[in-house]
Amino acid sequence: xxxxxxxxxxxxxxAHRLTNPIEFRAWDAVLRLRxxxxxxxxxxxxxxxxxxxxxxxxAMFAPTLYAAWRFRAHRESRVRCDWLxxxxxxDR
Numbered sequence: 001x002x003x004x005x006x007x008x009x010x011x012x013x014x015a016h017r018l019t020n021p022i023e024f025r026a027w028d029a030v031l032r033l034r035x036x037x038x039x040x041x042x043x044x045x046x047x048x049x050x051x052x053x054x055x056x057x058x059a060m061f062a063p064t065l066y067a068a069w070r071f072r073a074h075r076e077s078r079v080r081c082d083w084l085x086x087x088x089x090x091d092r
Contacts (some may be wrong), residue, residue: 001064005086006031009067012086023083026066033062 009027014079016025037059043050074081 001067005067006063006068008086009063009083012083022083030062030066033059037062 010031013020013024013027037056040052040059042057044050044056046056070079070081071084073079
């Protein structure tokens with residue numbers, strides 16, 4: 001997922017935060033997780049905690065994984081995902 005797609009999704013969530021507060025908070029948590037994944041590399045290297053490297057990589061890809069999961073759940077009619085029309089492409 002590109003940063004442009006993440007920006008479009010974030011704009012949708014901000015615009016609809018009053019009507020979809022849980023969606024807004026879930027997306028915010030995913031973005032915070034991504035930031036923690038990027039920032040986690042410095043303590044990982046300083047403390048020689050290389051066991052945490054897979055967690056950092058997983059956290060860095062959290063927005064893509066979350067969007068793919070939501071897209072799949074929406075396609076299977078398990079959840080309704082209104083922000084799919086925000087202009088993202090999951091099918092690459």
